Amino acid sequence: MSRYERQTRFQPFGETGQAQLEQTKIMVLGAGALGSHIIDQLARMGAHHLAIVDMDIVELSNLHRQTLYDEQDAQLMTSKVEALKQKVHTINQQVHLKTYYQELLSTNIEDIIKDFHPDIILDGMDHFKIRYLINEVCHKLNIPWIYGAAVGSKGTVYGIDFTGPCLKCLLQQIPQTGESCAINGVLPPIVSIVASYEVAEAIRYISGYGFSQQLITLDAFNIQHQSLNIRQLKDDQCPVCHFQKYDVLNDKQNHTIEPLCGDTVRFRLPAHSFDYASDFPGHMIKSTPFAKLIQHKDLAFTLFKDGRMNVHGITEETDVHALYHQLLKAIK
Numbered sequence: 001m002s003r004y005e006r007q008t009r010f011q012p013f014g015e016t017g018q019a020q021l022e023q024t025k026i027m028v029l030g031a032g033a034l035g036s037h038i039i040d041q042l043a044r045m046g047a048h049h050l051a052i053v054d055m056d057i058v059e060l061s062n063l064h065r066q067t068l069y070d071e072q073d074a075q076l077m078t079s080k081v082e083a084l085k086q087k088v089h090t091i092n093q094q095v096h097l098k099t100y101y102q103e104l105l106s107t108n109i110e111d112i113i114k115d116f117h118p119d120i121i122l123d124g125m126d127h128f129k130i131r132y133l134i135n136e137v138c139h140k141l142n143i144p145w146i147y148g149a150a151v152g153s154k155g156t157v158y159g160i161d162f163t164g165p166c167l168k169c170l171l172q173q174i175p176q177t178g179e180s181c182a183i184n185g186v187l188p189p190i191v192s193i194v195a196s197y198e199v200a201e202a203i204r205y206i207s208g209y210g211f212s213q214q215l216i217t218l219d220a221f222n223i224q225h226q227s228l229n230i231r232q233l234k235d236d237q238c239p240v241c242h243f244q245k246y247d248v249l250n251d252k253q254n255h256t257i258e259p260l261c262g263d264t265v266r267f268r269l270p271a272h273s274f275d276y277a278s279d280f281p282g283h284m285i286k287s288t289p290f291a292k293l294i295q296h297k298d299l300a301f302t303l304f305k306d307g308r309m310n311v312h313g314i315t316e317e318t319d320v321h322a323l324y325h326q327l328l329k330a331i332k
């Protein structure tokens with residue numbers, strides 16, 4: 001029996017679908033819960049040309065829902081893309097996974113996508129705003145993409161191929177969760193369901209059936225499922241898919257201080273900060289080639305190779321700007 005016989009026996013997919021899947025270049029943005037589940041399924045199904053973009057490290061708090069990572073990855077603070085590369089190699093050696101250890105920004109997203117040249121993009125991001133950037137860049141480069149989101153027990157999936165509404169058109173229809181899983185938590189079953197629906201839409205598209213054209217919303221705790229035909233919701237005044245105005249993509253400002261969820265703020269410090277981390281106040285708790293952990297009073301800093309720093313433990317009284325400038329001064 002051939003490796004993929006159980007899926008090729010499913011007639012609508014068949015040998016032809018399998019052959020297409022093996023040739024298609026698929027890019028996954030984000031290697032968190034959704035992204036790692038998506039990569040897992042696609043690698044097992046025999047998608048030979050995969051790419052993943054992410055700049056996070058594996059943490060213990062990821063392991064309840066990010067099934068490809070393990071305690072050793074968290075202990076070593078391995079980058080998620082590197083951990084995925086190793087896991088994929090053990091799952092299916094025919095799969096080539098190209099990794100981009102980079103944070104997706106308006107300044108680099110176009111170059112990263114053009115470098116891999118994907119036929120289709122799957123969304124594995126964990127915050128909402130970035131999807132508007134993905135929506136714009138995919139429209140500009142004419143690449144179909146699948147929106148997927150999972151927060152709490154709820155999830156949403158929608159395949160966007162530019163014949164129907166784009167994400168911007170659906171602003172009113174897509175649940176504006178705004179919240180993220182760091183605040184509202186996330187239940188592991190909704191992650192695997194959303195990831196599976198994203199892969200299902202991808203399989204449909206790749207094997208020639210096109211996206212389902214449904215906005216799928218799910219709840220893995222109240223056990224609800226809704227699919228809504230939204231073709232008629234295409235906005236004929238949509239700035240993105242009608243007027244090709246790419247405001248988010250064209251905003252090249254990188255914000256040096258960005259509030260993340262809960263008690264965390266992200267600083268963007270110069271990239272050389274990583275090499276001079278010992279000059280920062282506080283003491284170094286852990287250091288790996290991917291990240292450094294520094295404890296400074298009640299604050300915990302996670303410093304990444306590109307100079308990004310997540311500051312945990314911010315309180316109302318913390319003067320965030322003063323802290324940013326203190327850190328900046330320390331490494332000059």
Ligand SMILES: [Zn+2]
Nearest residue numbers: 166169238241
């Ligand atoms: Zn639109």
